[in-house]
Amino acid sequence: MAAVDGGEVDHLAGERATAHFDVDAMKVAWAGSRHAVEVNDRMARLVASDPVFRKDTRTMLSRKELFKDTLKKAAHAWKRIVELRLTEEEANLLRLYVDQPGYVDLHWGMFVPAIKGQGTEEQQKKWVPMAYKFQIIGCYAQTELGHGSNVQGLETTATFDPNTDEFVVHSPTLTSSKWWPGGLGKASTHAVVYARLITQGKDYGIHGFIVQLRSLDDHSPLPGITLGDIGGKFGSGAYNSMDNGVLRFDHVRIPRDQMLMRLSQVTREGKYVHSDVPKQLLYGTMVYVRQTIVADASKALSRAVCIAVRYSAIRKQFGSQAGGPETQVLNYKTQQSRLFPLLASAYAYRFVGEWLKWLYTDVMQKLEAKDYSTLPEAHACTAGLKSVTTSATADAIEECRKLCGGHGYLNSSGLPELFAVYVPACTYEGDNVVLLLQVARFLMKTVSQLASGKQPVGTTAYMGNIQYLMQCKSAVNTAGDWLNPAAIKEVFEARALRMAVNCAQNISKAPSQEEGFSELSPDLLESAVAHVQLIIVTKFFEKLQQDIIGHGVKEQLQNLCNIYALFLLHKHLGDFLSTGCITPKQGALANEQLGRLYAQVRPNAVALVDAFDYTDHYLSSVLGRYDGDVYPALYAEAWKDPLNETVIPDGYQEHLRPLLKQQLKFSRL
Numbered sequence: 001m002a003a004v005d006g007g008e009v010d011h012l013a014g015e016r017a018t019a020h021f022d023v024d025a026m027k028v029a030w031a032g033s034r035h036a037v038e039v040n041d042r043m044a045r046l047v048a049s050d051p052v053f054r055k056d057t058r059t060m061l062s063r064k065e066l067f068k069d070t071l072k073k074a075a076h077a078w079k080r081i082v083e084l085r086l087t088e089e090e091a092n093l094l095r096l097y098v099d100q101p102g103y104v105d106l107h108w109g110m111f112v113p114a115i116k117g118q119g120t121e122e123q124q125k126k127w128v129p130m131a132y133k134f135q136i137i138g139c140y141a142q143t144e145l146g147h148g149s150n151v152q153g154l155e156t157t158a159t160f161d162p163n164t165d166e167f168v169v170h171s172p173t174l175t176s177s178k179w180w181p182g183g184l185g186k187a188s189t190h191a192v193v194y195a196r197l198i199t200q201g202k203d204y205g206i207h208g209f210i211v212q213l214r215s216l217d218d219h220s221p222l223p224g225i226t227l228g229d230i231g232g233k234f235g236s237g238a239y240n241s242m243d244n245g246v247l248r249f250d251h252v253r254i255p256r257d258q259m260l261m262r263l264s265q266v267t268r269e270g271k272y273v274h275s276d277v278p279k280q281l282l283y284g285t286m287v288y289v290r291q292t293i294v295a296d297a298s299k300a301l302s303r304a305v306c307i308a309v310r311y312s313a314i315r316k317q318f319g320s321q322a323g324g325p326e327t328q329v330l331n332y333k334t335q336q337s338r339l340f341p342l343l344a345s346a347y348a349y350r351f352v353g354e355w356l357k358w359l360y361t362d363v364m365q366k367l368e369a370k371d372y373s374t375l376p377e378a379h380a381c382t383a384g385l386k387s388v389t390t391s392a393t394a395d396a397i398e399e400c401r402k403l404c405g406g407h408g409y410l411n412s413s414g415l416p417e418l419f420a421v422y423v424p425a426c427t428y429e430g431d432n433v434v435l436l437l438q439v440a441r442f443l444m445k446t447v448s449q450l451a452s453g454k455q456p457v458g459t460t461a462y463m464g465n466i467q468y469l470m471q472c473k474s475a476v477n478t479a480g481d482w483l484n485p486a487a488i489k490e491v492f493e494a495r496a497l498r499m500a501v502n503c504a505q506n507i508s509k510a511p512s513q514e515e516g517f518s519e520l521s522p523d524l525l526e527s528a529v530a531h532v533q534l535i536i537v538t539k540f541f542e543k544l545q546q547d548i549i550g551h552g553v554k555e556q557l558q559n560l561c562n563i564y565a566l567f568l569l570h571k572h573l574g575d576f577l578s579t580g581c582i583t584p585k586q587g588a589l590a591n592e593q594l595g596r597l598y599a600q601v602r603p604n605a606v607a608l609v610d611a612f613d614y615t616d617h618y619l620s621s622v623l624g625r626y627d628g629d630v631y632p633a634l635y636a637e638a639w640k641d642p643l644n645e646t647v648i649p650d651g652y653q654e655h656l657r658p659l660l661k662q663q664l665k666f667s668r669l
């Protein structure tokens, strides 16, 4: 550890030398394949080397300047994508590394998927090519001023007029104004609008419609349409690059064929026809996006952790007795116990995100073959994982800020902006509490079906083992026993099942199922979290069963997996004890084992964040620099602040000088 205790600006080189594994092989494990490493690296460097994509002064821009800068970057990114003939995979990565939220996120992330998922083949043929060439820009206009979570409560209407073969889209109340859609405020020309379909005097509930909002000639709003931006949001810079918008319709007419008609249709005569697919497919775009948000969670978390680990290896405080070297803060056990579980979580979310992508693809293939049986599980998994990973990531970014002490609070650390950009992920695409209640509903249904002998499958298959899991007792005897995956899995399964069964039993005592569910909802949330954490732990173990190549890589991942699981066990000890899954002694042994695991991670910590393979441009943090040369960078960054453009500040003559020169004295002085 001599190099670790160095003190030179190349300190991180010493840290890298202590790693016990092949970092390049870990990059492959993290990215998913050698090809993924290569293409990520190429796109990240392409962005980093292009001056248009600079973002070091972003937090100093006014809202208007920031928005214009976002338009410039989006247009430039598109130009590069076309010039270089990038593939879809490369283009997506290029946009990711540009790292500035903007209308393109919603255009590619929701507008195009909504048309692909809910439009007929004919509609896709008409609209998708225009969207792919950016001849139109689209957004996803679902949420209204009065309702976001309760989608069935939306008020915008689309009333069919058989005389003209058109729908009349209208906002009947103030609360029916569309409110929040990203890209709507200033950029979009079109939207997929969710509205109540009314035909032949009957309200058929929410359906999607493609509506043109702005002229393709001069970008002015079309007749009957009022729209704009909803105003500044949390944090400087950050998500303010996005034009979240407001939109009202005053009897706007659209052709009948702009209703997205894959799931249900309205005929020329105005007859409503629903095909034999489940109604829930209307929510398909949300399932798709939630799945991508889980992958984003590992990105955001790994960024924050990379910054905090590198800086903690550079930062020194205390410990210099008799003039000796001070201690790197990364060597403090408290720093390790706060930071290493977050490092482990970043890997855990990466792998569960990979699995969720697979699940989503599998479900889509089944849907194509008209097999809808896995849809409820896809909904529960995407909703639950979106909720758990985004909540934990938002908390973790803030924890990383604190782990960086005072300097973490500077914009130049990159952490305040990352937090401000990331934290709405707990709300958008489904409030995290509302989504966990969906998971709980799925769990209660699964538990109630156990009595009828129906064998649960997929991520609830463990519930089929109810006889054993309701009464088993953990056999852990020593701290080392907690390294056995079977021991960990058993207690996580028992905890999740017992919590779900407890809830189901308590609900059954209520006057009605609905009342019981409402009364028990705080417990149901915890039960849902336990189930989702089990999924994450299980998928990490399954990842370890795969062919993992490279010196020492598997061992590091095993340590991280154990840290992730035992950290959760420690954090939720109350659950494990109150359900009788473990004894207090076993809980203490888990904590003891955690401490040992942290010690094993310590010499590998910097290399483990290097394996994320982030450029300094993407990290945009003086604290997280690859070379660890933090102090000169911090110092230089301060002088870039507009406040330092002049030695004497604006306002001195009007407000400071008169104050300092004042003749008036308080009478009592």
Ligand SMILES: CCCCCCCCCCCCCCCC(=O)SCCNC(=O)CCNC(=O)[C@H](O)C(C)(C)COP(=O)(O)OP(=O)(O)OC[C@H]1O[C@@H](n2cnc3c(N)ncnc32)[C@H](O)[C@@H]1OP(=O)(O)O
Pocket: 101, 105, 106, 109, 140, 142, 143, 148, 149, 150, 151, 152, 182, 280, 281, 283, 284, 286, 287, 296, 299, 300, 303, 375, 376, 379, 421, 422, 427, 428, 429, 430, 431, 434, 438, 441
């Ligand atoms: C470093 C990186 C940083 C990155 C950082 C920058 C990124 C930059 C890009 C950001 C991009 C942001 C983009 C935000 C974009 C929006 O936020 S778009 C708006 C999203 N809105 C929502 O998510 C609303 C949330 N609400 C809902 O999803 C639903 O309405 C609810 C809560 C599920 C309730 O649905 P409901 O139909 O009223 O009620 P419910 O009776 O509960 O459900 C009926 C049945 O449908 C089922 N069901 C419900 N939902 C579904 C579903 N989705 N699928 C299948 N079945 C379902 C239920 O399970 C139930 O089934 P059964 O039990 O009857 O069998």
Ligand SMILES: Cc1cc2nc3c(=O)[nH]c(=O)nc-3n(C[C@H](O)[C@H](O)[C@H](O)COP(=O)(O)OP(=O)(O)OC[C@H]3O[C@@H](n4cnc5c(N)ncnc54)[C@H](O)[C@@H]3O)c2cc1C
Pocket: 106, 140, 141, 142, 143, 146, 147, 148, 149, 150, 179, 180, 181, 182, 239, 244, 424, 427, 428, 429, 430, 431, 432, 433, 434, 437
């Ligand atoms: C940055 C950002 C971008 C967005 N982008 C888009 C977009 O592009 N398109 C779009 O259509 N929308 C967008 N949205 C809207 C977003 O999807 C909604 O804000 C989100 O779904 C939450 O709905 P809400 O605002 O109605 O919250 P509410 O439901 O009003 O939540 C308020 C509180 O009530 C609680 N609550 C609500 N219902 C229940 C319940 N049944 N049980 C218990 N507690 C409950 C919630 O937990 C929360 O604490 C965006 C939002 C943000 C913040």
